Amino acid sequence: MLEKALVGTKKYWTWVFFLFAVIGVGAVAYMQQFNYGLGLTGLSRDVSWGLYIGQFTFLVGVAASAVMLVIPYYLHDFKKFGKIVILGEFLAVSAVTMCILFIFVDMGQPMRIMNVMLHPTPNSVMFWDSAVLGGYLMLNIIIGWATLHADKKGVSPAPWVKPLIYLSIPWAVSIHTVTAFLYAGLPGRHFWLSAVMAARFLASAFAGGPALLIILALIVRKFTKFDPGREPIQAIGKIVTYAMIANVFLLLLEVFTAVYSNIPGHMHPFKYLYLGLEGHGKLVPLMWTSSILAIVSLILLIFPALRKNENTLALACIALFISLWIDKGFGLVIGGFVPNPFERVMEYWPTLPETLITIGVWAIGFLVLTVLYKVAVSVREETEGVELEH
Amino acid sequence: MYNGGKILIGIIVFLLFAAFPFYNNIGKVSAKPEPKLNTPVIQQLAEKKCVEPKDFMKAEHMQMLNDWRDSAIREGKRTYINSEGKPFYISLQNTCMNCHSNKKEFCDKCHTYAAVKPYCWTCHIEPKEKRS
Amino acid sequence: MSMDRRDFLKLAGLSTVGMGAGWVLSRPGDILEASQFLQTKELLNAKQWAMVVDIRKFKTVEDYKKVIDACHKIHNVPDLGNPKDEVKWIWSDSFDHAFPGQESEYMPEEMKHKQFVLLCNHCENPPCVRVCPTKATFKRKDGITMQDLHRCIGCRYCMAACPFGARSFNYRDPRPFVKEPNAEYPTRMIGVVEKCTFCEERLAKGLMPACVEASNGALIFGDITDTNSEVRKVLADNYTIRRKSELGTRPSVYYILDIPGGDGNA
Numbered sequence: 001m002l003e004k005a006l007v008g009t010k011k012y013w014t015w016v017f018f019l020f021a022v023i024g025v026g027a028v029a030y031m032q033q034f035n036y037g038l039g040l041t042g043l044s045r046d047v048s049w050g051l052y053i054g055q056f057t058f059l060v061g062v063a064a065s066a067v068m069l070v071i072p073y074y075l076h077d078f079k080k081f082g083k084i085v086i087l088g089e090f091l092a093v094s095a096v097t098m099c100i101l102f103i104f105v106d107m108g109q110p111m112r113i114m115n116v117m118l119h120p121t122p123n124s125v126m127f128w129d130s131a132v133l134g135g136y137l138m139l140n141i142i143i144g145w146a147t148l149h150a151d152k153k154g155v156s157p158a159p160w161v162k163p164l165i166y167l168s169i170p171w172a173v174s175i176h177t178v179t180a181f182l183y184a185g186l187p188g189r190h191f192w193l194s195a196v197m198a199a200r201f202l203a204s205a206f207a208g209g210p211a212l213l214i215i216l217a218l219i220v221r222k223f224t225k226f227d228p229g230r231e232p233i234q235a236i237g238k239i240v241t242y243a244m245i246a247n248v249f250l251l252l253l254e255v256f257t258a259v260y261s262n263i264p265g266h267m268h269p270f271k272y273l274y275l276g277l278e279g280h281g282k283l284v285p286l287m288w289t290s291s292i293l294a295i296v297s298l299i300l301l302i303f304p305a306l307r308k309n310e311n312t313l314a315l316a317c318i319a320l321f322i323s324l325w326i327d328k329g330f331g332l333v334i335g336g337f338v339p340n341p342f343e344r345v346m347e348y349w350p351t352l353p354e355t356l357i358t359i360g361v362w363a364i365g366f367l368v369l370t371v372l373y374k375v376a377v378s379v380r381e382e383t384e385g386v387e388l389e390h
Numbered sequence: 391m392y393n394g395g396k397i398l399i400g401i402i403v404f405l406l407f408a409a410f411p412f413y414n415n416i417g418k419v420s421a422k423p424e425p426k427l428n429t430p431v432i433q434q435l436a437e438k439k440c441v442e443p444k445d446f447m448k449a450e451h452m453q454m455l456n457d458w459r460d461s462a463i464r465e466g467k468r469t470y471i472n473s474e475g476k477p478f479y480i481s482l483q484n485t486c487m488n489c490h491s492n493k494k495e496f497c498d499k500c501h502t503y504a505a506v507k508p509y510c511w512t513c514h515i516e517p518k519e520k521r522s
Numbered sequence: 523m524s525m526d527r528r529d530f531l532k533l534a535g536l537s538t539v540g541m542g543a544g545w546v547l548s549r550p551g552d553i554l555e556a557s558q559f560l561q562t563k564e565l566l567n568a569k570q571w572a573m574v575v576d577i578r579k580f581k582t583v584e585d586y587k588k589v590i591d592a593c594h595k596i597h598n599v600p601d602l603g604n605p606k607d608e609v610k611w612i613w614s615d616s617f618d619h620a621f622p623g624q625e626s627e628y629m630p631e632e633m634k635h636k637q638f639v640l641l642c643n644h645c646e647n648p649p650c651v652r653v654c655p656t657k658a659t660f661k662r663k664d665g666i667t668m669q670d671l672h673r674c675i676g677c678r679y680c681m682a683a684c685p686f687g688a689r690s691f692n693y694r695d696p697r698p699f700v701k702e703p704n705a706e707y708p709t710r711m712i713g714v715v716e717k718c719t720f721c722e723e724r725l726a727k728g729l730m731p732a733c734v735e736a737s738n739g740a741l742i743f744g745d746i747t748d749t750n751s752e753v754r755k756v757l758a759d760n761y762t763i764r765r766k767s768e769l770g771t772r773p774s775v776y777y778i779l780d781i782p783g784g785d786g787n788a
Contacts (some may be wrong), residue, residue: 036694036712037692037693037694037695037712037713038676038691038693038713039606039607039693041696043691043693044605044606044607044608044693045605045606045607045608045609045681045687045690045691046692048681049678049682056638075598085607103677106677106678107675107676107677108674108675108676108677108678108691108692108711108712108713108714108715109674109675109676109712109714110675110676111677112656112673112676114674115656115658115673115675116655116656116675118656119656119657119673121654121655121656121657123652124652124653124679125653126653126655126677126679126776127655130655133765182679186649186653186682186683187649187683187685187769187770187771188649188684188685188686188766188769189682189685249588263621264623265622272636274716275733336682337682340687341622341684341685341686341687342615342619342620342622342687343618343619343622343623344619346605399744438609458557461559463668463670463672464660464668464670465662465663466662466663466664466666466722466726467557468557468726469559471559480559483705483706483707483708484706493682509711512697512711512712513671513707513708513709513710513711514708515598515703515704515705515707515708517705518705
């Protein structure tokens with residue numbers, strides 16, 4: 001089926017080559033980082049994780065969110081998701097690919113990456129994270145490919161696919177839970193030391209991922225003959241709404257605990273992120289942008305009249321996505337490191353090469369997504385009007 | 391066969407490319423590497439012996455260095471008893487290179503010939519060598 | 523014999539596995555069998571090495587400098603000259619930063635600004651070891667929290683896990699920044715995490731850690747599980763505190779405080 005990605009319109013090829021160009025720039029920047037070391041980034045002794053690990057965390061959420069389509073369709077027989085569920089699975093494949101790449105570019109000794117497998121260490125959460133991520137990638141490739149192939153031939157997927165689909169549901173929850181455990185079990189990092197971390201991660205994932213999917217579905221409808229349909233998009237809109245409300249609620253729980261308890265260690269990261277601490281406040285404008293966008297998106301989502309209008313729904317999804325990207329892809333990681341273990345404020349800001357590498361990895365993700373969606377859409381265009389069998 | 395001609399051309403191009411190292415080196419003679427053992431420390435040894443017999447060292451020194459590394463760092467065991475029962479202090483910089491202080495004439499000779507690039511020396515400090 | 527593509531692939535796969543297994547099985551046995559690894563005879567042995575910092579004996583800037591220099595010189599710790607890329611094994615910081623949350627605005631000014639010698643705590647229950655995905659950092663039998671820099675992948679999870687800021691990452695090649703390299707000790711390379719090792723290479727030769735040796739009695743070192751050790755005697759006779767002991771990592775570095783107004787030996 002991959003050959004379908006090799007035929008396309010001029011627009012398609014322009015987009016693909018644009019992505020290649022961006023990837024090329026990122027690759028050059030990465031070679032520089034590879035030779036010079038991570039000193040090329042804004043990372044320091046005090047803030048030792050930054051943009052890369054933030055993107056990784058955020059994208060694990062996007063990957064996990066495929067389950068929000070799989071559950072209604074396969075567990076509740078919600079037929080309307082039939083045509084769109086493949087978009088969720090392929091989005092997961094692209095997101096996990098980016099996750100793995102972000103871990104790779106963040107490593108000081110990337111050539112030694114196999115050490116994680118050669119010296120398996122079950123007491124390290126990172127070992128489990130790499131295991132569940134790899135498994136999730138395989139699951140989604142196999143499931144997505146098998147179901148799409150069956151659709152193409154007009155038959156129902158092989159019987160062994162169903163158990164894998166059911167397995168993928170708890171697996172999706174596990175990838176984001178384990179990613180939260182990466183942070184939530186560290187002594188002395190008060191900002192992360194929270195039992196609701198995994199719950200908040202899942203809530204933000206189930207809001208951000210499906211919001212991205214709505215945007216992608218609208219793009220697919222605009223540029224191809226495949227229409228994911230109005231009703232599935234509206235249904236996902238409702239999922240996004242509830243998940244976002246849960247996410248904001250959980251964030252406010254964190255704020256309450258930190259501020260009302262008045263424990264300095266717990267308050268300081270929030271102060272640094274939203275008000276600035278000891279005269280340092282590089283992240284303050286970003287964090288408030290995130291908060292305002294979250295409120296805007298909630299207003300647009302909660303009022304049915306606004307949500308039912310696809311234009312305002314798209315706007316809401318874009319606002320929500322950016323809001324969550326700032327909150328989880330940036331603020332969450334930095335807040336854990338500032339102030340540092342000596343109660344000193346050492347700030348972090350990504351450098352240009354670091355940004356280019358980040359954009360490059362996103363471009364690889366979009367390329368994978370484009371190719372997979374091209375295949376899926378081509379199959380859907382061929383089988384237009386045919387009832388799905390699974 | 392569809393596109394038979396194109397496929398054949400493709401195969402030929404691939405073979406030419408893959409076989410490049412072979413035909414590129416035909417007729418060229420590379421001298422057999424002969425690592426030198428004439429350092430002052432070795433010259434003064436009563437019995438010119440490494441920690442294990444020469445043939446063993448030739449074939450297994452890389453594995454042995456790995457074992458030494460794990461023993462010293464991970465288990466804190468820094469004495470190696472060789473097959474003759476003689477003890478040696480485990481250290482690349484302070485034991486191996488004490489005798490073989492001529493890295494360029496010893497290590498590099500074979501490594502360059504075999505085109506292997508062990509990255510010991512990004513961390514370990516190589517002995518200061520006089521130009522010979 | 524005719525064979526379809528599927529069968530051919532199955533057979534090809536099987537024979538590849540077979541070849542691999544054959545290669546593994548046919549490898550020569552371990553010729554090193556006769557040889558053994560022993561602990562060095564002179565090795566100072568312990569169940570848990572520990573250090574007591576007698577802060578009363580640190581008076582002048584020179585007192586700190588000689589201790590820090592002794593360590594950084596023999597271990598080829600680079601001086602990168604900027605706080606972002608900084609690598610340090612042992613350093614000093616004031617009370618309110620060494621023990622955040624313990625300071626009060628009314629405490630003696632002298633104490634608030636007193637510099638404390640800081641280094642890896644070699645915790646009995648180290649979070650850095652717990653999180654390392656490759657066992658590159660691990661707990662040795664003698665209680666030293668050690669790292670195998672040949673194995674470190676540079677993920678920096680240990681730096682996030684350490685509540686004491688004891689770990690440094692090589693953000694760039696440190697070699698050019700080691701002014702007078704000690705030829706008996708390695709440097710490090712790009713992309714690995716390093717920290718104090720309690721001078722395990724000196725203990726193996728029967729020597730005290732370099733900082734202890736240079737401290738003129740201000741740093742006391744020994745086995746904390748040995749009731750007759752000097753550290754235990756000092757701990758029994760003096761009031762000591764540890765950094766962030768509430769986190770349960772059980773640090774092995776103790777601090778005897780200077781009590782202004784007291785006779786110093788109370």
